[in-house]
Amino acid sequence: MNTLACVKRVPDTGAKIVLTDDQQGIDTSTLGFTMSPHEECALEEAVQLTEAHGGTATVLTLGSEEADEQLRTGLAMEADDAVLLETDGEEWGPVDTASAIADYVRDADADFDVLLFGNESADAGNYQVGVTVANQLGLPCVTGIKNLDVEDDTVVAKREVSGGEEVYEVELPAVVTVKEGLNEPRYPSVRSKMEAQKQEVPSVQPEHRGADTLERIRLDAPEQEDSEAEILGESADAVDDVVEVLREDLEVL
């Protein structure tokens, strides 16, 4: 079985997000970058599936050449191969992104059985790339998945809904978009990190079709309320105060 995990390079932000002066992006001058948390789980699942069933796990991203860093992280997390769909550095919309990924999958030597995406990216949050890729490739697609099994040629995917869960059985090949909580992504070992740095990562330049029609005007960061914590006390001495808060302020007792 071959799996493909598609990830996106996004800024690793703190509680307060600082925008650039032109409000067109996040000020990343003091920030690091990471892959979206949902996608980390997609990648972990892609690796676990091939560990269990054989085959290769490939990690893919579309982005600038700096996104190579996230692919190396993917390799360090034991993906077998990585591929960079290298852009000119501009932010691509979800349709163009999906088209580039669908083109790559169509032309790839490997046949991917499971194509894994994060449910939505941590920064733009369009929720579109996974489903659009499935649509373009004519594959079945399930979204928002937090539990996933493969039996023979079928994916059994579960989605949490209020009061229970929905269970889907989908024939392979299929597209699955997943959410954090699906699994616990591994920490890369020192040795795999080192080896990931040495591995060759092919890069292809997809065509930027300009099919996205939404235009971003600007970003706004909502004002945040200052939140404060009060230390009620230490050890057993704090019990009375804690009980009082639970009873009087929160009325949960």
Next chain:
Amino acid sequence: MSSRDLPETAETVILGAGIVGNSLAYHLARYGREDMVLIDKGPLPDPGGSTGHASNFLMPVEHSKEMTHLTRRSIEQYKEFDTFTNSGGIEVARTEERVEELKRRVQSAKAWGEPGELLTPEEVEEMVPYVNTDLIKAGFHSPGAGTCDPLRAGEVMRARADAIASGEVDPDEVSEVEPDGGTAAVDQESAGGLTVSPNTEVLDLHVEGGEIQSVETDRGTVDADEVIIAAGLWSPKLAQMAGVEIPLTPAVHQMVSVGPISFFEDYEGEISFPVVRDMDTQMYERQHGNDLEVGSYQHRPILWDVEDVPSIDEAPLSPTQPPLTEDAFEQSMADALDMVPELLDDPDAGVRHEIDGLLSQTPDGGPLLGQLQDVDGLWSAAAIWIKEAPAIGEALAQQITRGWSDIDIHASDVNRFYEYGNSREFVKNRSAEGFQKIYGIVHPHEQWQTSRPLRTSPFYHRQDDLDARFFEAAGWERPQWFESNRDLLTEYNSELADLTRPNEWDSRWWSPIILAEHLHMRDNVAMVGDMGFTIFDLVGPGATEYAERMAVGRMDVDVGKSVYTPILAENGGFVSDLSVVRIGENRYRVITGGGMGGSDKAWFRDHLPEDGSVQLVDQTSSLCTLGVWGPNARDLVDSVAEEDMSHEAFPPYTAQKITIGEVDAWALRISYVGELGWEIYAPMEQGQRLWDTLWEAGQKHDVRPAGMGVYGTTARMEKGYRLFGHELELEYNPAEAGLTFHGVKDTDFVGKEAYAQALDEENAATLCTLSVDDHMSEDGERRFMLGNEPILDQDGEVIVDEEGRESYVTSAGTGASVGKHLLMAYLPPEHAEEGEQLQVEYMGEHYPVTVEVAGSRPLFDPENERIRS
């Protein structure tokens, strides 16, 4: 906890609640401060500075006595707070050069009274079974090392500070105080105790008339008598608010944490194995529960601008834990895998945490401590590591409350960079250079390479033409020796035969030409300059009274008379030694070494009378200094001076205005090299003319330039002259240093009581001059000590005086005229006997030495006939 106001006034406001600020609060309370406010921008217990991400291990043995003693004292404190685990520590050597360095570590351990031993690779393996012993040639074991919990220690110290300051607990019973997180509510009405205010941002520091007035925050303004900046890498920003500078830059120290490691699962607690320092790769590996922390100083220097450090809200982890710069860490990962493969190849272990940890880097790697001299009441306590923070808090509290500290911290005085080394460019260059020296093998005489030349005297170009080898002190370029004097080696071939140094380490940053220059000066005449002195005048109607109060020596002397005098703290320890010349009825000129000039000036400025009757006028950048010394010095100077330079017209230890050729100068008949001659002071812009005039006239005497190698070491030591920071420091008094020739004058002066008492008592130690009897090492190479080596008795035991001070070499240098390698050391009475046979340990071997002089009598020309001729 709602937004609240701070008290309106406080004795002391401490900015920063990391390990340093907490320690200051605690110790200031112990020394009597009763009303303090501790402010941090971040939350408690971890406000987000370097304290929160440090690896928290303490390795006490360093080549610096001050740092070793501070770390040892800090370990005592962490122990007493129940926040210390004694794991021990091992430095391993991958190379032969490092094995030698580890022998030097043993030597420093002995000199500073800290246990330490050399280990074979097998012995290392016994203690740390996971180290790859194929890679290592030896280890240095520091059994006193361990790890601490600085956040918990902070809580303990805050609680104790409040309990003592508010009078609830006697300082002696403070160990009973239970920490409460230090979040006691503020009572605005009752000032007193310690008010802790986290989540409080300092907006401005108000200064008026050169004095700190108040701290303005987003929770109100506090009027304060004194303010201490203990804000780690943010300290420069706070200093700037008061219009002063604290020269440091944030720098990255990379660290990763790998786990869970199954090997550690069988061991309880945080750490069961010694911390390993892999010195040659500039890395450490340290167990932390089931994880291994791998830290590195190997990577390229990554310096930050403090303005770029994100706020607590903006930072994913904390402001001082930006993400790891992966490519910089690649080599370190490979080296760590080589050193501890068993642990790092654990199949279940992954990199769980990885950061570019930010710490404070200074131009010379040392802390920045003390009162900032342009603002009274504003103190710096910055660039301090976890390992020394509790002791530095204590030492600074002592300095703030009583004027001196038990452990001498003068080498860390923030004022050492004053007026030359505070620029961003300098801080950046030196910090980047210094970063690469962390864990490095740093020769005691190693010179900085960046931001040079910075301070040059008017003689610089002439000296450069003479192929001077420049060393730097406080930014000044000073020739150490002159390659143009190489021909003198032939002339003095036989005298120098036994004094040259075959070993590369011994002769690094050294040349036998120094000794040849020395002999030429003693036989003939030499020009030495500029010495990089700090010079300032004390002017005004109160000058005499003030000078009397500052100095041990009598100051009410005839105009033109110079007095060499100790400057003491109240405890009788040395603040400085310097020359004071009365240049007018109400005018004194103070001439002191450049290296500590900034600190000396700060001391004098801090003691100026408040009535304004004395002004301090800095002359450092106005006057250059050229020394002309040797038996032919008078002939030379007389031939170009308008004045009569005879012994009768210009007696020793006096000063006069003279004219050399066209240059109006001021001459002082004094000598640190024990020769007839003068220090000639001239306006900077006429210095080159002064040099040229003397140089030209000197040709018929074969005048030679001589470097600081002669001035600062070889000639000085033959004369038994003491050097501040080496022989003279706070932990020894003038009686012990043999500087009692002034007796006790009638007028009061700082330190008088302790000084008088020291004169009455028998010395616990006496400064002696020793010579090396046999230089031959076991492998047949003649070795020459460089300083800081321990002195041993005949049984090979380190000598310790009754006050617990180890005997060590305070200065080492070759007396070319006496034909011996000389060492100075304080020895207790039973050993301070001329002719006493002792030993010195150098690079793992013992060499026999003899006490030549007990006290200050010069070894060369004991009656000072040359100076008085």
